[in-house]
Amino acid sequence: DGGITQSPKYLFRKEGQNVTLSCEQNLNHDAMYWYRQDPGQGLRLIYYSQIVNDFQKGDIAEGYSVSREKKESFPLTVTSAQKNPTAFYLCASSIVAGLASNEQFFGPGTRLTVL
């Protein structure tokens, strides 16, 4: 089945540790995105990538890093510089070229808790 997988589903981290969230898609989409969602709030864009080996900062990139070495994979690292990392993280992908109506497809999310 085509889709987006994120792992792990739940992640616990001690303060001061870096942690990497996985995102893989087999939809052959060019673009991938990382969002952060805090309780009772909407999604905020952290980073996005439209093509392999290229990515851009979103609205809240500070304390996060990404890589895009393969089309299928877009891992997100939450660094110790992120002051309040406890949140729900959602990865998405979409077709870039073509219709503007191309929606973003989302993974199931990773819930990160800093202890």
Place this chain on the structure above:
Amino acid sequence: AQKITQTQPGMFVQEKEAVTLDCTYDTSDPSYGLFWYKQPSSGEMIFLIYQGSYDQQNATEGRYSLNFQKARKSANLVISASQLGDSAMYFCAMREGGSARQLTFGSGTQLTVLP
């Protein structure tokens, strides 16, 4: 300034009745797209419906329809014949013209369908 505004934090509707979820947006770009997503308690984001700024007719997808009033910059979601499974968080999002194709999300409306 908020680009997407959802003024209803919570809504209740009786099963089998229709409900309207409000969304207003702000953009100076003549080319944009509006999306509605559903987020159940499991956390995944499910695409519901899309409306393009140049579309002449309101979008419909099954029980979902979008009441698009361009002059008022509103894109309200109408759910007809509500079902218990419709209970979820609903997000309005906008994609402005250009190649980046990011989505900007509103803060969401929590819909509860009552039996």
